[in-house]
Structure formats: C-alpha cells, structure tokens
Amino acid sequence: MPYILACVSQKGGVGKSTVARGAAVALTRQGYKVRLADLDTAQGTSVDWYRRRLNNGGDPLESVEYYRTAKEALEKSRDVDVLVVDAQGRSSESTLALAHAAHVLIQPATGSLDDLDPAIRLYTELRNRQIQSSKLLFALLKTHNENEEAAAWDYIGQTGFPCLKNTLRSRVGYKNAQNAGLSIVETFYPALNEQADAFLDELFLYIKKLYIKDM
Numbered sequence: 001m002p003y004i005l006a007c008v009s010q011k012g013g014v015g016k017s018t019v020a021r022g023a024a025v026a027l028t029r030q031g032y033k034v035r036l037a038d039l040d041t042a043q044g045t046s047v048d049w050y051r052r053r054l055n056n057g058g059d060p061l062e063s064v065e066y067y068r069t070a071k072e073a074l075e076k077s078r079d080v081d082v083l084v085v086d087a088q089g090r091s092s093e094s095t096l097a098l099a100h101a102a103h104v105l106i107q108p109a110t111g112s113l114d115d116l117d118p119a120i121r122l123y124t125e126l127r128n129r130q131i132q133s134s135k136l137l138f139a140l141l142k143t144h145n146e147n148e149e150a151a152a153w154d155y156i157g158q159t160g161f162p163c164l165k166n167t168l169r170s171r172v173g174y175k176n177a178q179n180a181g182l183s184i185v186e187t188f189y190p191a192l193n194e195q196a197d198a199f200l201d202e203l204f205l206y207i208k209k210l211y212i213k214d215m
C-alpha cells in the first residue's frame with residue numbers, strides 16, 4: 001500500500017491543490033512513484049493543471065487521475081509509492097474515510113478567523129471520530145507577514161493540532177507558476193522555490209517522524 005498524503009478543507013480556494021501539486025512534483029523528483037488523485041471534479045482541477053503542464057513541456061508525473069471518491073482512489077492506487085490526494089471541499093463523510101486511510105492530512109489555512117474557525121472545526125470533528133490529532137496537520141498559506149502568522153500559530157496552537165513552521169506567503173509567482181502547469185517548487189523566482197522546498201521538506205520530515213518505524 002502507498003503512503004497517503006491528503007490535502008483537505010471544507011472551503012475552496014485555500015490552497016489544497018497548490019500543496020498537492022507541489023508535493024507530487026517534489027516527491028517525484030525524489031524518485032518515488034507518485035499518483036496525484038484529483039477528487040475535486042467541480043473546481044479548477046489538478047487534471048486540468050496537468051494538461052497545461054504537458055502542453056507547456058513541463059516534466060511529466062507518473063500519473064494524475066480523477067476519482068469520484070476517496071475510496072476509489074485508494075482501491076486503484078496499490079501500484080504507487082505515494083498517493084497524494086487533492087480532496088474536494090465539503091463532504092465530511094468522504095473526508096472521514098480519507099482521514100482513516102491517510103498517513104497524514106494537511107489542511108491549508110490563512111490567518112483569517114473566517115478561515116481558521118471552520119478549518120479547526122473540521123479537524124475537531126475528525127478527532128472526535130477517533131482520528132489521531134498528530135495526523136491532522138495545518139499549514140499557513142497566502143499569509144502576508146509575520147504578525148499574521150504568529151497570531152495564526154497561536155490560535156491553532158491552543159487547539160493542540162500541529163502546524164508547519166514554514167509558510168507559503170501570498171505571492172503572485174506561485175499563482176503564475178500554476179497557471180503555466182508548474183508547481184510551487186518550479187516558479188520563475190529562486191527565492192519562492194526555495195521557500196516552497198523548505199515548506200515541503202518540513203512536511204515530508206513530519207510524515208517520516210510519525211512513521212519512523214516503517215521507514
């Protein structure tokens with residue numbers, strides 16, 4: 001069975017696909033056989049992004065596929081090392097099934113309480129349904145400065161859920177890269193790529209530490 005990393009949130013536009021695509025590219029570069037599973041058939045999807053990638057001559061990934069449900073993605077992904085799930089917003093029942101199967105969930109959040117409160121509610125609901133909280137990881141995306149991040153870390157810290165220390169601040173370069181079928185580690189700006197690498201390395205290290213006995 002593959003390692004399963006799932007990008008979740010109830011809201012759209014928070015950065016699920018951004019993290020999922022970046023993780024899929026970075027893990028592919030590390031030599032893993034990776035599948036990016038796109039469950040969000042309604043929104044700007046990762047399958048469309050992948051088409052742009054190939055059209056623009058970007059490096060191919062092992063596979064990027066649509067699935068209607070998390071269950072289907074899991075059943076059909078026994079052949080890969082890592083399954084990166086780009087989940088859909090809403091639908092907490094399927095998020096629960098995904099949370100049971102995944103090795104880690106990552107939920108992007110900003111510093112705004114309008115985003116943070118529902119994000120924390122989702123993880124609290126999963127924790128109440130026996131998902132261990134160490135698997136329920138937050139990351140700050142689209143933040144603007146240190147003060148915003150400090151306040152968000154403090155707010156999340158009070159809930160007991162883990163949060164990455166590296167953030168992906170709001171930068172047009174991240175958006176432009178994805179418009180061109182590239183990922184956050186492949187922007188036109190070395191400093192942005194470096195920050196995205198640090199962000200993803202921290203995520204991968206977090207997963208390794210959780211499952212160190214298996215490595």
Ligand SMILES: Nc1ncnc2c1ncn2[C@@H]1O[C@H](COP(=O)(O)OP(=O)(O)O)[C@@H](O)[C@H]1O
Nearest residue numbers: 012013014015016017018142168169170171175
């Ligand atoms: N750090 C960032 N800086 C600037 N734009 C970002 C950043 N992260 C994500 N975006 C942009 O925000 C939009 C929504 O992100 P996306 O990953 O598609 O969210 P979701 O999958 O949760 O709906 C996209 O246009 C994406 O390029």
Ligand SMILES: [Mg+2]
Nearest residue numbers: 016017040043
């Ligand atoms: Mg998306």
